[in-house]
Amino acid sequence: MLPPDTTDVQLSPDEVARFSRHLILPEVGMEGQKRLKAASVLCVGTGGLGSPLLLYLAAAGVGRIGIVDFDVVDHSNLQRQVIHGTSWVGKPKIESAKARILEINPHCQVDLYETALTSENALGIIEPYDLVCDGTDNFPTRYLVNDACVLLGKPNVYGSIFRFEGQATVFNLDAESPNYRDLFPEPPPPGMVPSCAEGGVVGVLPGIIGVIQATEAVKIITGIGTTLSGRLLLFDALGMKFRELKLRPNPERPVIEELIDYQEFCGVGGTAPGQEEAGSVPSITVAELKTVIDGQLEDILLLDVRNPPEADIAVIPGSVLMPLDRIESGEAIEDVRRLAEGKKLFVHCKLGGRSAKALLALGRHGIEGINVSGGIDAWSQEIDPSVQRY
Structure with missing residues (x-):
């Protein structure tokens, strides 16, 4: 029940001093701060969105915070996942997040769930x-969080990010509110939306969207202001523009009666992004590719379909760069045909998903080739450590 009951809640002298800037706000005051202390928030994910969410919920005085995550801190996280530090690389994200939260607010109870959220x-x-903040980055978990919140009657504060764009809203604020299925009645085809690992994200973007989510959570808990329920806020960092779309419940929306198999619902079968495409084309491991290259028994073309900025970081020696978007648009088809004439074609990207897409596109024009499973990332780990990972 929100706002939470504050009958038995008291602020210590330390808390009064700590939250004094809230206490002097007429909209918050002592009662609002007690509501924050009495409230409990579950944050699913402690990555780009979860980092600012957790930092500001703790700083605001939320009394109980739960964290769901099973990943460990990686160097590539530190560009945007600001709750973690270099000394935590290789260690569980939830432990890193808890340590930072307690540095900010030692009065906060932090519950850890080192597991994947499942049905x-x-x-x-x-x-x-009392409410859930969705900081996840994949469609199966977003549908799962949504449906669980609907079944339990919990508000769901949602955010998502990609490259330079983000969006935020509040789902399921009450029985008449829209939920995630009103925004996405059906999941997009598998592999259609690249992950941040493949598409990239500017580091400050999740900070902006995560802080918006934290703001909405604070408003819901304290009962002040107007929330984003029924409104989808869109943010373009390159243009520094916000715009807003109305979001209404679909009267024909199926009733959510139980949790389902969300991997199956989203068509991903529990595999990583891009693996569905990779499974539909001939493939070779990086070790097998190395044997082919070293054997020099036939002419080969190793096509790299990553973006030019990725090739500036690292390349497999001898590969030819031909970005996926040029292949899918048809612009590069004849170039590839010419380069591959009389040669055996191998295609790679970072992880194996985009190269599989490239082969599917090339196949429609009669050009056949073999996908390099795991891409340049596997090459770096298994064949040549001097090739920089990213």
Whole structure:
């Protein structure tokens, strides 16, 4: 029930001093700060969005914060996942996040769930909390969080990011509110939306969207202001522009009665992004590719379909850069045909998903080739460590 009951809640002298800038706000005051202390928020994910969310929820005085994540801190996270530091690389994100939260607000109770959120555990994990903040980066988990919040009657503060663009809203604020299925009635085709690992993201963007999510959570808990329920806020960092779309419940939306298999629903079968395409084309491991290259028994063309900025970081020696967008648009088809004439074609990207897409596009023009599973990332780990990972 929000706002939470504050009958038995008191602020210590330290808390009064700590939250004094809230206490002097007429819209918040002592009662609002007590509501924050009495409230419990579950944050799913402690990555780009979860980092600012957790930092500002703790700083605001939320009394109980739950964190769901099973990943470890990686060097590539530090560009945007600001709750983590270099000394935490290789260690669990939830432990890093808890340590930072308690540095900010030692009065906060932090609950850790080092597990993937699944249809089997979601209701049990979410049920004790007043609201949920979705900081995930994949469609199966977003649908799962949404449906669990609908079944439990919990508000769902949503955000998503990609490259230079982000969006935020509040789902399921009450029984008449829209939810995630009103925004996405059906999931997009698998592999259609690249991950941040493949598409990239400017580091400050998740900070902006995550802080917006934290703002909405604070407003919902304290009962002040107008939330984003029924409004989808879109942000363009390159143009520094905000715009807003109305979001209404679909009267024909299917009733959510139970949690389902969300991997199957989204057509990903529990595989990583791009693996569906990779499974539909002939493939070779990086070790097998190395044997082919070293054997010099036939002429080969190793096509690199990553973007030019990625090639500036690292390349497999001897590869030819031909970005995927040029192949899918048809612009580069004849170039590839000419380069591959009389040669055996191998195609790679960073992880194997985009190269599989390239082969599917080339196949429609009668050009056949073999996908390099794991891409340049696997090459760096298994064949040549001097090739920079990113």
